[in-house]
Amino acid sequence: MPAIRIAIIGLGYVGLPLARLFATKYPVVGFDLNQKRVNDLKQGIDQTLEVEKTILTAALVSENTSKSGKTGLFCSANAEEIKDCNFYIITVPTPVDKNNRPDLTPLLKASETVGHVISKGDIIVYESTVYPGATEDDCIPVIEKISGLKYNVDFYAGYSPERINPGDKEHTVEKILKVTSGSTPEIAEIVDATYRSVIQAGTHKASSIRVAEAAKVIENSQRDINIAFVNELAKIFNAMKIDTHDVLEAAGTKWNFLSFKPGLVGGHCIGVDPYYLAQKAQEAGYHPEIILAGRRLNDSMGKYIATEVVKLMIKNEIAVKNSKILMLGITFKENCPDIRNTKATDIYNELISYGILVDVYDPWASAEEVKREYGIAISSKINKSAEYGAVILAVAHEQFMEIDLQTFKDNGAIIYDVKGILPRNLIHARL
Numbered sequence: 001m002p003a004i005r006i007a008i009i010g011l012g013y014v015g016l017p018l019a020r021l022f023a024t025k026y027p028v029v030g031f032d033l034n035q036k037r038v039n040d041l042k043q044g045i046d047q048t049l050e051v052e053k054t055i056l057t058a059a060l061v062s063e064n065t066s067k068s069g070k071t072g073l074f075c076s077a078n079a080e081e082i083k084d085c086n087f088y089i090i091t092v093p094t095p096v097d098k099n100n101r102p103d104l105t106p107l108l109k110a111s112e113t114v115g116h117v118i119s120k121g122d123i124i125v126y127e128s129t130v131y132p133g134a135t136e137d138d139c140i141p142v143i144e145k146i147s148g149l150k151y152n153v154d155f156y157a158g159y160s161p162e163r164i165n166p167g168d169k170e171h172t173v174e175k176i177l178k179v180t181s182g183s184t185p186e187i188a189e190i191v192d193a194t195y196r197s198v199i200q201a202g203t204h205k206a207s208s209i210r211v212a213e214a215a216k217v218i219e220n221s222q223r224d225i226n227i228a229f230v231n232e233l234a235k236i237f238n239a240m241k242i243d244t245h246d247v248l249e250a251a252g253t254k255w256n257f258l259s260f261k262p263g264l265v266g267g268h269c270i271g272v273d274p275y276y277l278a279q280k281a282q283e284a285g286y287h288p289e290i291i292l293a294g295r296r297l298n299d300s301m302g303k304y305i306a307t308e309v310v311k312l313m314i315k316n317e318i319a320v321k322n323s324k325i326l327m328l329g330i331t332f333k334e335n336c337p338d339i340r341n342t343k344a345t346d347i348y349n350e351l352i353s354y355g356i357l358v359d360v361y362d363p364w365a366s367a368e369e370v371k372r373e374y375g376i377a378i379s380s381k382i383n384k385s386a387e388y389g390a391v392i393l394a395v396a397h398e399q400f401m402e403i404d405l406q407t408f409k410d411n412g413a414i415i416y417d418v419k420g421i422l423p424r425n426l427i428h429a430r431l
Helices: 015-022 035-042 053-059 063-067 105-117 134-147 185-196 209-239 244-251 273-283 290-299 301-315 344-353 367-374 398-402 405-410
Strands: 006-009 027-031 072-076 087-090 123-126 156-159 178-180 203-205 324-328 357-361 388-393 414-417
Touching (some): 027 063, 035 072, 063 072, 105 134, 123 185, 134 156, 134 209, 156 185, 156 209, 185 203, 209 273, 209 301, 273 290, 290 301, 301 344, 301 388, 324 344, 388 405, 405 414
Parallel strands (some): 006 027, 006 087, 027 072, 087 123, 178 203, 324 357, 324 388
16 A cells, blocks of 8 residues: 555544544644634634644644645645545544434535545545444445445445543543454554554454444443443432432442442433444344433433422422522533533423523533524623522533532522532532
8 A cells, every 4th residue: 555645534522633643643634524613723723622732733734745745734624635645534423313313414424525535445444433334334335326436446444433532631542542443354454553553552453344333332332321320329319318429439349349420421422322223223123122221311310400409499498480590511521612412401401491590601611502502592600699599510610619609508509419529518419
């Protein structure tokens, strides 16, 4: 194979860190349909906060430098710029629709884009989370149709599931072991060697693309089920007036007890991946019970939390209808601006259904993005003079630990801790 020239399709939470990493050893063209995103990246600005400005700026090169074949990252919204590449990596989102059915639209559109630009001998690697078989059964036929080239004769494929953890500055892409695979033994070795050249943690070469796809989809399904179990325990122990966190702390003294905490399960992976596996299982004639039961339970937690807060307000003789509640956090996890599939919105919507007015404060989230995606207006600061009936810590942003919640409590507000991180003497209840 000639010298590798990499194209990354999709410069989001997964694609950008990967592109920056590969750019340390290869010429890389990062392609994204969002022109504003590309313009920001060219200025060294990453709105996802996954890549620091100094690191991103150091990786960037000009169009001319990129075309010369020198290492570095050139970003573009023009698909013509990736025509000279020969190793394509697709990192677009794979969401579910309103009925929790897998939506492969971004993946198929990306496949069309690649189909228009690839040449003989090129390799296309998918990183997006899919069900087993999606790469070869759904995506490759699109590339064949658009390009006129034949799979495993004129072009080849691989699958290397992303393992990015948004907001995690410790387990960055180069420090996470990478699963790889290829459509032939020879291609599998090329794909593995290419990733191995930049992944410090090493690689694991799966026996087939389908095995790699299946490995990815069960990683997060396993976490989803474990969290669902703990969430169910929280409901049980709360009904029994037992502190769930105390129980987990005691049980955790056993050497093989798995450490999971109750909470909201959203985001682009754990709250989505199980549906991909469930969909394929049902197509194969098997109805998954544990996987879907775990999903139903985790999806119920936002409503459950809101109901618990309302019960506490009633017990403390706080009027519910037309009262005001302060909700701290709306992103799907702490210290991260990612709002994809956030379940904090479930708390908000349930509270609204009671006739409650909810103020949302989140210093990490983009107000414009939250309004566009969920129709929720978030505050730029806390209204300290408001008479809140309750304050809900929904996300464990580090800034929230500096808020004087005692004053709100002294003024009669219920303090509810979803994340279990606030001092015991400060709160009325925690999940």
